[in-house]
Amino acid sequence: MVDQVETLYLIASFLFILGLRGLTAAHTARRGLILAELGMVFAIWGTVIHPDIMAHLEIAGFFQTYKWILLTFFIGSAIGIAISALIPMTRMPERIALSHAFGGLAAALVGVSEYYREQVIAGHMDHTTMGAIGFEVLFGGLTFTGSLMAFGKLSGLIPGRNITWPLQNQSNILMFGGTFVLLIAVTIDPSNQILFYAMAAMPLLLGILFVAPIGGADMPVVITLLNSYAGLAASATGFALDNNVLIIAGAIDGASGFILSVVMSKAMNRSFRNVLFGAFGKVDEEDEAMVAAGGERVQEASVGDAAMLLSGAGSVIVCPGYGMAVAQAQHVVGELAEILEANGTQVRYAIHPVAGRMPGHMNVLLAEAKIPYTSLMELEEINEDFKHTDVALVVGANDVVNPAAKHNPASSIYGMPVLNADLARSCIVLKRSMRPGFAGIENELFFAPNTVLTFGDAKDTLTKVVEALS
Amino acid sequence: MLEIFLGLYIFMLAAFVGYGVIKGVPALLHTPLMAFTNAISGISLVGSLVAAGAHYNNVSTVLGAIAVLCATINVVGGFWITDRMLRMFKKQDPKTESAGDS
Numbered sequence: 001m002v003d004q005v006e007t008l009y010l011i012a013s014f015l016f017i018l019g020l021r022g023l024t025a026a027h028t029a030r031r032g033l034i035l036a037e038l039g040m041v042f043a044i045w046g047t048v049i050h051p052d053i054m055a056h057l058e059i060a061g062f063f064q065t066y067k068w069i070l071l072t073f074f075i076g077s078a079i080g081i082a083i084s085a086l087i088p089m090t091r092m093p094e095r096i097a098l099s100h101a102f103g104g105l106a107a108a109l110v111g112v113s114e115y116y117r118e119q120v121i122a123g124h125m126d127h128t129t130m131g132a133i134g135f136e137v138l139f140g141g142l143t144f145t146g147s148l149m150a151f152g153k154l155s156g157l158i159p160g161r162n163i164t165w166p167l168q169n170q171s172n173i174l175m176f177g178g179t180f181v182l183l184i185a186v187t188i189d190p191s192n193q194i195l196f197y198a199m200a201a202m203p204l205l206l207g208i209l210f211v212a213p214i215g216g217a218d219m220p221v222v223i224t225l226l227n228s229y230a231g232l233a234a235s236a237t238g239f240a241l242d243n244n245v246l247i248i249a250g251a252i253d254g255a256s257g258f259i260l261s262v263v264m265s266k267a268m269n270r271s272f273r274n275v276l277f278g279a280f281g282k283v284d285e286e287d288e289a290m291v292a293a294g295g296e297r298v299q300e301a302s303v304g305d306a307a308m309l310l311s312g313a314g315s316v317i318v319c320p321g322y323g324m325a326v327a328q329a330q331h332v333v334g335e336l337a338e339i340l341e342a343n344g345t346q347v348r349y350a351i352h353p354v355a356g357r358m359p360g361h362m363n364v365l366l367a368e369a370k371i372p373y374t375s376l377m378e379l380e381e382i383n384e385d386f387k388h389t390d391v392a393l394v395v396g397a398n399d400v401v402n403p404a405a406k407h408n409p410a411s412s413i414y415g416m417p418v419l420n421a422d423l424a425r426s427c428i429v430l431k432r433s434m435r436p437g438f439a440g441i442e443n444e445l446f447f448a449p450n451t452v453l454t455f456g457d458a459k460d461t462l463t464k465v466v467e468a469l470s
Numbered sequence: 471m472l473e474i475f476l477g478l479y480i481f482m483l484a485a486f487v488g489y490g491v492i493k494g495v496p497a498l499l500h501t502p503l504m505a506f507t508n509a510i511s512g513i514s515l516v517g518s519l520v521a522a523g524a525h526y527n528n529v530s531t532v533l534g535a536i537a538v539l540c541a542t543i544n545v546v547g548g549f550w551i552t553d554r555m556l557r558m559f560k561k562q563d564p565k566t567e568s569a570g571d572s
Contacts (some may be wrong), residue, residue: 016510017487023503024494030556036510037549047516052524060525068522068535076542083543084551089558092501095551099508099544106540110517113533117526128474227504234511239477241517247477248484253511255488260500353497360500367558374561378497 008046009245015039016249026373043245089368090325093223093357097151100226104143107233111136112200114240119190130190132239134183137200139233145207147226153216154357162215172209179203217322217399219357220264221272228257260359267353267379269405269416301452303461306428307468309452310336313390315346317382319419320362321355323396323432327458333395334369336462339469348375350382350392350419352400383420392424394445396431396458402443427451430458502555509548515541 016039022032047053048069057065087095111133119125125133152158182199186192214222231253238246265272301309310316318337324330337347349371355362363376386392394401401421404411421427422445429446431453445451454461495503518541521534 017491020488020491020506020510023499023506024491024496026496026498026556026559027561029499029502029559030553033506033549033552033556036506040510040513040545040549043513043516044519047519048523050520050524052520052526056523056525065523065525068531069519069538072522072535072538073542076539077546079539080543080545080547081550084547084554087551089555092551092555096501096504096508099505099548102540102544103508103511103514106512106514106518106537106544109533109537109540110514110521113518113521113530113537116533117521117530120529121527128472132474223504227507231507231511234514235481237514237517239474239481241520242473242477243516244477244480246513246516247480249510249513251481251484252488252492253507255485256492256503256507259489259492260504263497263500351497358501359504360497360502363498364501364555364558367555367560370558370560372561373498373559376498 002051005046005050006244008042009243012039012043012046013245013248015042016245016252020252046245088328089364090328090330091155092364093219093361094151094154096358097147097154097223097226100223100230101144101147101151103230104140104147104226104233106140107230107237108137108140108144108200108203110237111140111240115190115196119196120193123191125190127187127190129240131183131187132236134187134199136233136236136240138179138183138203139229139236141200141203142207142210143226143229143233145204146211146222146229147207149208149211150219150222150226153211154219163212168209168213172206175202175206175209179206216357217354218268220354220359220361221261221268223358224257224261224264225272226257228254228261231255231257264354264359267417269413298446299449299452301428301454303454303464304468305452306454306461307465309391309426309428310340310345310393310465311343311469313340313345315389316340316348316391316393317386317389317421317424318347318349319355319392319394319397319401319421320349320351320366321395321397321400322357322361323398323430323458325356325361325365325396327396327432329395329459329462330365330369332459332462332466333366334371335466336469337371339466348377348382348385350379350386350421351376352379352397352417352419355397355400379417379419386420387423389424390426392419392421392427394421394427394429395462398431398443401445403448404442404444408444421445422448422451425450429453430461431455432457498559502552505548505552505555509545509552512541512544512548515545 015035019032019036022028115133179202182195186195186199231250235247235250238250340347349366351362366376399413401419403422405413405416405418408414427450446453518534518537521530522538525531
């Protein structure tokens with residue numbers, strides 16, 4: 001039986017890695033997904049014939065053994081499918097944050113369940129298993145509440161701004177250190193239940209305290225880090241249960257989250273430390289006042305002016321940002337592109353890595369609007385082309401097109417890679433108001449002589465432009 | 471060799487393989503990648519299934535059952551939504567492709 005289980009797990013691990021390889025190109029991605037799904041079927045098959053379950057099956061019969069598994073599996077599938085099928089693409093970051101919360105909770109619960117079985121009931125637990133369960137509960141709990149916080153901020157249930165309090169970083173670090181000391185203590189003495197439950201409760205609080213001070217626009221880094229933690233929690237579960245497929249899948253998830261958070265931090269030109277402890281991006285009244293004063297110098301363009309500029313352009317690069325997602329403007333961007341292309345205009349899209357609230361957010365939205373992925377360009381691919389382009393159309397983006405990042409060392413975003421929208425012959429910026437972006441700083445692009453601003457909801461404005469052109 | 475070391479070797483190698491493969495995933499697919507790895511790490515389902523099915527004791531069974539629920543939402547929902555996203559990524563103009571694509 002053990003041989004069968006291990007064989008099935010081996011096949012599952014192989015299929016997971018092969019499936020992941022499929023994701024390295026858009027045209028093989030769905031094939032990869034099917035391989036991974038097949039891998040999951042093998043992993044589950046291998047588990048329902050686990051020796052401990054089979055032992056129970058012999059005594060209690062099929063229904064008694066599998067009733068909980070079947071019931072929760074069907075309810076879980078129904079919930080999972082309902083969420084996934086119905087959620088709009090603009091809310092994908094929330095969906096991902098929520099799923100990290102579920103993943104963290106599942107890992108933490110399995111950890112507590114194992115502790116209860118081996119230590120509380122059977123009265124014995126060895127130190128290595130205890131250490132693994134400790135990590136599992138720690139990462140699982142941290143991921144659970146941290147992701148719920150991220151979900152709350154993304155969905156607007158909790159204020160998205162950074163919530164700060166005195167000695168925040170010091171107290172957070174102290175508490176994290178304390179949790180670690182508890183983890184070591186309980187590994188040395190697994191029989192101390194009070195220590196264990198205290199250690200299990202602390203990460204729940206820490207998750208909330210760590211994410212509270214981080215502002216909405218830093219969410220890409222938070223989500224990717226929590227992705228990594230969810231993976232580490234799954235891996236720790238594997239160590240606790242001596243289950244290799246869990247270790248492997250968790251390690252892959254952890255590596256993926258790690259890579260993505262590095263990509264995100266680089267795209268913001270900031271270190272992890274700065275994102276996690278910086279409480280950056282305080283949009284306060286002072287900045288608003290400053291921008292309002294400078295706001296007189298911008299050139300405003302009517303919808304008609306914008307439509308005329310676009311219809312006369314031979315090439316257009318669209319620079320989307322979080323504002324496009326908020327306004328749900330991706331479909332009308334697609335319609336506009338269709339009209340312009342029918343007119344012989346080349347339309348491409350410049351996707352900044354941190355545009356939106358999670359990695360790849362803009363790509364998914366534009367793909368939803370039936371824009372072929374071959375016109376979605378990464379920053380490095382397209383940044384040289386702006387200077388040969390007639391119109392850069394900025395839809396709901398701000399900091400990622402701020403030229404101050406290139407030449408103003410005094411700017412707080414100096415050094416961050418930005419899209420060269422300022423180098424296009426002319427630049428149309430669609431903005432709701434003169435409010436600054438998340439960094440709370442003025443955007444030089446808006447005051448440039450070749451830039452015009454069209455105020456209003458991006459979706460409304462673009463709809464009117466489309467009407468004017470067709 | 472201690473079992474924990476065997477586990478650590480597996481972890482280390484899997485992390486390097488994961489790193490190497492995922493490095494090659496284009497930014498275009500980063501959102502599907504997150505949903506995908508999320509579904510895979512719902513593999514903690516495997517751990518919760520044993521807890522829910524082996525009936526060691528009531529506490530373990532109940533905790534395990536809740537964990538199966540959470541993990542299933544991730545596995546089934548994660549694969550579902552990854553597929554929903556990947557289906558949207560089209561290479562050519564959707565009108566010319568939809569004729570040949572099922």
